[in-house]
Amino acid sequence: MASVEHIETETPVAGEGVRRRDFINIAAVxxxxxGAVAVVLPLINQMNPSADVLALASTEVDLSAIQPGQAIKTTFRAQPLFVRHLTPDEIAKADAVDASSLRDPQTLEERTVDGKKQWLVTMGVCTHLGCVPLGAGEGENKGEFGGYFCPCHGSSYDTAARIRKGPAPTNLMVPEYKYTSDTAILVG
Incomplete structure (x- = not known):
């Protein structure tokens, strides 16, 4: 009969191998x-606005020189910005329109700041294809509703810059702004 030798080997301590393996797994993860952060961070960072856009992140507009019935063009984030000082007649015309009958229903109150209904601040970009509407400059065509007229495809806006006729789907956009004094606003 062959004898079977029993060789005793040293067994590792119960938790030592598991701890070593856990350390390797944690280190690898x-x-x-x-590595994932190093790859993803530049991809996300390139989506941030450039320095020249950040420099134009807000625009201050002096309202003191704008007479009732007059509008000015300025720029905000490299796009035209219209600031219009509405006359009591223009306000009355805007209020006389039933907002529910409009394509993009908004009242003049919803488009202006409380207590400052005479000041209308909108982006000067037609919501159809991005043309710059007429009506903010002296002697420009204001369209049949007395607001703005887009010469590219004939969209007409009323005195509250709401779309009334033509292919534009929505009203001229009202950007975020706040009054810094009675005669100045900060857009953006």
């Missing part, structure tokens, strides 16, 4: 996480 951490290394992969740092």
């Amino acid at each position: 951490s290394f992969a996480g740092v």
Whole structure:
């Protein structure tokens, strides 16, 4: 009969192998996480606005020189901005329109700041294809509703810059702005 030798081997301590394996797994996952961040961070960072856009992130507009019935063109984030000082007649015409009958229903109150209904601030970009409407400059065609007229495709806006006729789907956009004094606003 052959004898079977029993060889005793040293067995590792119960938790030592598991701890070593856990350390290797944690180190590998951490290394992969740092690598993922190193790859993703530049991709996300390139989506941030450039320095020249950030410099134009807000625009201050002096309202003191704008007479009732007059509008000015300025720029905000490299796009035209219209600031119009509405006359009592223009306000009455805007209020006389039933907002529910409009394509993009908004009242003049919804498009202006409380207590400053005479000041209408809108982006000067037609919502159809991005042309610059007429009506903010002296002697320009204001369209049949007395607001703005887009010469590219014939969209007409009323005195509250609401779309009334033509292919534009929505009203001229009102940007975020606040009054810094009675005669100045900060857009953006």
